[in-house]
Amino acid sequence: MTGRRAEPGAVPPPGATPNTALTIAGSDSGGGAGIQADLKTFLACGVHGMTALTAVTVQNSLGVTDFLALPPSLVAAQIRAVAPDLGVGAAKTGMLASAEIVDTVIEACGQASIGAGRSTPLVVDPVAASMHGDSLLALDALAAVRDRLLPIATLATPNLDEVRLLTGVEVTSRAGLRKAAEAMHELGPSWVLIKAGHLAEDPECVDLLFDGAESHELPGPRMRTPHTHGGGDTLAAAVASALSRGCSVPEAVRFGKRYIMRAVAGAYPLGAGTGPVSAFWRVSDDPV
Numbered sequence: 001m002t003g004r005r006a007e008p009g010a011v012p013p014p015g016a017t018p019n020t021a022l023t024i025a026g027s028d029s030g031g032g033a034g035i036q037a038d039l040k041t042f043l044a045c046g047v048h049g050m051t052a053l054t055a056v057t058v059q060n061s062l063g064v065t066d067f068l069a070l071p072p073s074l075v076a077a078q079i080r081a082v083a084p085d086l087g088v089g090a091a092k093t094g095m096l097a098s099a100e101i102v103d104t105v106i107e108a109c110g111q112a113s114i115g116a117g118r119s120t121p122l123v124v125d126p127v128a129a130s131m132h133g134d135s136l137l138a139l140d141a142l143a144a145v146r147d148r149l150l151p152i153a154t155l156a157t158p159n160l161d162e163v164r165l166l167t168g169v170e171v172t173s174r175a176g177l178r179k180a181a182e183a184m185h186e187l188g189p190s191w192v193l194i195k196a197g198h199l200a201e202d203p204e205c206v207d208l209l210f211d212g213a214e215s216h217e218l219p220g221p222r223m224r225t226p227h228t229h230g231g232g233d234t235l236a237a238a239v240a241s242a243l244s245r246g247c248s249v250p251e252a253v254r255f256g257k258r259y260i261m262r263a264v265a266g267a268y269p270l271g272a273g274t275g276p277v278s279a280f281w282r283v284s285d286d287p288v
């Protein structure tokens with residue numbers, strides 16, 4: 001692997017080939033989530049980002065009003081185009097829109113050696129709906145994600161709504177996270193990171209990483225901001241960035257947690273609804 005550095009997040013020296021990460025996800029016209037969040041995060045984490053676009057959403061700070069899913073063959077073709085030529089250090093999935101896209105992505109990942117136990121680790125963020133509740137995944141696609149995509153995930157990163165949809169386990173407090181992690185792990189991913197952002201009453205955001213035997217808490221303060229649009233994508237993309245540099249899953253998740261805490265701390269209002277988490281904290285203010 002070219003350019004591996006001990007410190008995840010470091011910027012590659014000018015002219016050096018950076019590590020690479022691929023996002024397989026939808027476009028957010030508002031720029032806060034989806035491939036836009038992933039690309040900003042990849043840049044901020046010092047890796048070269050690539051995209052396999054699955055859908056175009058019509059979206060702003062108030063929600064998603066429409067989307068068009070791309071033909072599955074075009075999604076697979078994007079993966080096939082970049083994998084052998086540019087090399088994929090790590091991949092992540094976000095919005096996959098339809099069962100046909102899910103199955104095509106699984107097949108293309110197999111051909112490109114992306115997935116658990118293969119050369120390229122795969123982070124599956126099982127995106128089902130936007131934070132406003134707008135569906136981003138067809139009903140029949142949830143079963144495809146649960147039964148066929150999660151088993152090839154190196155790491156799955158569900159939020160608590162996705163845990164409920166995928167496993168039926170309802171989490172209402174920090175004490176319930178371990179049960180959620182066990183139920184998610186039974187679906188087949190090597191590792192599970194349960195995100196606790198939705199436990200609004202908890203003064204902290206303690207996410208839980210689980211490998212089927214041991215769980216590790218990722219503590220962090222709960223920031224007083226409503227502007228967390230794109231938070232899940234940003235966390236998963238930061239984790240994928242660290243994996244692309246050869247970090248272990250626990251190292252990559254700890255890096256991702258540090259990254260998302262800074263991104264939420266810098267989140268800003270934009271539009272009449274919910275603003276995005278920030279990537280600006282990583283940008284130098286040197287004059288051009």
Ligand SMILES: Nc1ncnc2c1ncn2[C@@H]1O[C@H](COP(=O)(O)OP(=O)(O)O)[C@@H](O)[C@H]1O
Nearest residue numbers: 159195196197198205221222223231232235264
């Ligand atoms: N108010 C907050 N303060 C600090 N961290 C947060 C806050 N809200 C969410 N997070 C963190 O952001 C990440 C995304 O969490 P969550 O909101 O649960 O997922 P999603 O964006 O997929 O719905 C997690 O690491 C979570 O702990």
Ligand SMILES: Cc1ncc(COP(=O)(O)O)c(N)n1
Nearest residue numbers: 026027033034130131229230
């Ligand atoms: C294209 C796309 N992908 C993912 C999300 C989820 O992000 P959020 O939960 O912040 O709405 C989104 N809204 N749009």
